[in-house]
Amino acid sequence: MKVLVIGSGAREHALCRSLAADPSVDAVWAAPGNPGMEQVARCRPLPGGVTDAAAVTALAAEVGADLVVVGPEAPLVAGVADALRERGIACFGPSAAAARLEGSKAFAKEVMAAADVPTAMSRVCTRLSQVTDALDAFGAPHVVKDDGLAAGKGVVVTDQRTQALAHAAHCLDTHDPDDPDKRARGTAHEPEPEGVEHRVVVEEYLDGPELSVFCLTDGTTVVPLAPAQDFKRAGEGGTGPNTGGMGAYSPLDWAPADLLDEVVTRIAQPTIDEMRRRGTPFVGVLYVGLALTSRGPRVVEFNARFGDPDGQACLARLETPLGGLLLAAATGALAEHPPLRWREDHAVTVVLASRGYPENPRTGFPITGLDDLAGLGEDVYVLHAGTKRTADGTLVSSGGRVLDVVALGADLAQARERAYTALDTIHLEGAHCRRDIGLAAERGTVTVPSPSGA
Ligand code: AMP
Numbered sequence: 001m002k003v004l005v006i007g008s009g010a011r012e013h014a015l016c017r018s019l020a021a022d023p024s025v026d027a028v029w030a031a032p033g034n035p036g037m038e039q040v041a042r043c044r045p046l047p048g049g050v051t052d053a054a055a056v057t058a059l060a061a062e063v064g065a066d067l068v069v070v071g072p073e074a075p076l077v078a079g080v081a082d083a084l085r086e087r088g089i090a091c092f093g094p095s096a097a098a099a100r101l102e103g104s105k106a107f108a109k110e111v112m113a114a115a116d117v118p119t120a121m122s123r124v125c126t127r128l129s130q131v132t133d134a135l136d137a138f139g140a141p142h143v144v145k146d147d148g149l150a151a152g153k154g155v156v157v158t159d160q161r162t163q164a165l166a167h168a169a170h171c172l173d174t175h176d177p178d179d180p181d182k183r184a185r186g187t188a189h190e191p192e193p194e195g196v197e198h199r200v201v202v203e204e205y206l207d208g209p210e211l212s213v214f215c216l217t218d219g220t221t222v223v224p225l226a227p228a229q230d231f232k233r234a235g236e237g238g239t240g241p242n243t244g245g246m247g248a249y250s251p252l253d254w255a256p257a258d259l260l261d262e263v264v265t266r267i268a269q270p271t272i273d274e275m276r277r278r279g280t281p282f283v284g285v286l287y288v289g290l291a292l293t294s295r296g297p298r299v300v301e302f303n304a305r306f307g308d309p310d311g312q313a314c315l316a317r318l319e320t321p322l323g324g325l326l327l328a329a330a331t332g333a334l335a336e337h338p339p340l341r342w343r344e345d346h347a348v349t350v351v352l353a354s355r356g357y358p359e360n361p362r363t364g365f366p367i368t369g370l371d372d373l374a375g376l377g378e379d380v381y382v383l384h385a386g387t388k389r390t391a392d393g394t395l396v397s398s399g400g401r402v403l404d405v406v407a408l409g410a411d412l413a414q415a416r417e418r419a420y421t422a423l424d425t426i427h428l429e430g431a432h433c434r435r436d437i438g439l440a441a442e443r444g445t446v447t448v449p450s451p452s453g454a
């Protein structure tokens with residue numbers, strides 16, 4: 001079969017790499033792709049961007065794609081999967097209506113409530129007065145989330161009430177199309193006209209380690225992948241601002257043995273059943289971000305696509321050919337798919353980010369040393385995220401997250417050592433990475449809070 005992958009980051013590079021290794025896949029196309037993806041896929045531009053549904057559909061028809069895999073959330077929320085299905089092209093990725101599970105945190109909360117899925121208590125607020133009430137009700141630490149898509153950067157978790165309020169005010173104001181002066185005046189609690197209300201979600205704080213479970217689904221059957229843990233903060237030890245993700249590892253030795261069963265039974269299956277019941281079946285990957293709290297697993301967020309970089313750590317270990325698996329999900333055939341096979345190794349992904357990421361990334365610097373990585377063997381490889389080639393062919397940084405180094409090893413220590421050895425051979429001026437990806441797990445210091453009152 002021929003597969004077209006939509007996107008241009010390290011997650012899509014990983015998808016292309018695994019698809020190219022599937023014997024049932026004859027050709028992999030990527031749009032718009034990146035210089036790394038060119039090694040495993042044929043890249044085609046998308047001048048109107050990945051949300052241009054007409055262009056994606058036309059390209060899929062032109063290359064004769066049997067399957068389109070949509071990597072990022074924006075095209076899903078924009079209805080690219082709907083347009084493909086209308087043309088009769090199989091797509092791995094949810095419809096716009098189903099992608100609201102990621103696109104609107106308030107909608108996700110509503111579905112979770114209907115499906116009795118355990119998550120943080122929350123209140124949806126449209127005025128600052130409601131925000132202050134909610135902050136008081138839940139207490140510190142405070143969690144305030146922008147309702148819409150914000151690439152993981154719309155969330156503030158803080159002990160400071162003033163900071164929580166400032167973020168809420170900023171979210172409400174930024175979205176108010178009618179009154180650009182509101183931010184200066186700090187009066188976002190004025191009622192908004194019908195239809196332009198914007199929302200922030202205030203939540204109870206969830207204690208306990210966070211992890212990601214990617215649940216493949218054809219709208220009915222759910223197949224979970226091995227769990228991964230992502231490192232969202234920019235700085236070591238979980239300090240600094242939230243980012244799209246600075247690294248990940250999989251599997252999680254510290255996770256309870258029945259974790260995947262519990263995630264499917266209590267979270268993913270009820271959610272998928274509820275979406276089908278509403279007439280908006282969810283097809284693709286339901287990314288369950290959860291916290292293992294003292295009161296059991298709680299959903300932190302749903303996403304409608306693979307994690308980045310947690311997806312890369314997970315896919316690195318998947319032995320089952322990816323093309324057949326994603327096609328089965330896209331065509332309602334997951335129930336007949338054989339059980340998944342996994343490499344026993346541990347996988348680590350470390351992100352190399354531009355100077356200034358996430359606030360103010362500086363790009364355009366040459367990247368060198370990648371050719372020297374070949375000597376490190378097959379179990380270490382680089383995925384491109386924000387890279388491009390200049391007119392003279394020089395590889396330069398072009399985004400906040402520039403490269404992912406992925407390494408496999410017999411244990412986490414070996415995988416980490418290989419990843420950091422590789423990173424030390426790569427040169428990018430001013431770049432930074434977190435040196436502690438997977439470190440607590442390697443040391444055995446990740447702890448799941450024990451059930452209170454049990
Ligand atoms: P989200 O965009 O909902 O994934 O949130 C981004 C990050 O903020 C999460 O990965 C968590 O690290 C943190 N976070 C979100 N919600 C909570 C919560 N209720 N309690 C504690 N941390 C949270």
Ligand code: GLY
Pocket residue numbers: 152230244245303306307308309310
């Ligand atoms: N790594 C977090 C995300 O993909 O949202």
